[in-house]
Amino acid sequence: MTTSTASGLGARIAEVLAIDPSANAVESAGGWRTWGQLADTAAQVEALIEQPGTEVGVILRNHPASVGVLLGVLRAGGCVVTI
Numbered sequence: 001m002t003t004s005t006a007s008g009l010g011a012r013i014a015e016v017l018a019i020d021p022s023a024n025a026v027e028s029a030g031g032w033r034t035w036g037q038l039a040d041t042a043a044q045v046e047a048l049i050e051q052p053g054t055e056v057g058v059i060l061r062n063h064p065a066s067v068g069v070l071l072g073v074l075r076a077g078g079c080v081v082t083i
Helices: 009-018 035-049 064-075
Strands: 024-028 029-036 055-058 077-082
Touching: 009 029, 009 064, 024 035, 024 064, 029 035, 029 064, 035 064, 055 064, 064 077
Parallel strands: 055 077
Antiparallel strands: 024 029
């Protein structure tokens, strides 16, 4: 598992997610997801990726959770494979 102290893109994603966790980030179906909610989803996904470069298949949907999943894979240094 990687951590948010990693360098490069993963570190930058972690920094951006931490700027203002209570601020609105993604609007969907009349509701908002905050940066903190996206960060929580990203952290859960990141914890599942054991080593950088792991290919992770993602079925993208028009849903805010997809954003958190993508950020989590990238934050862990994984490779997003869209399905």
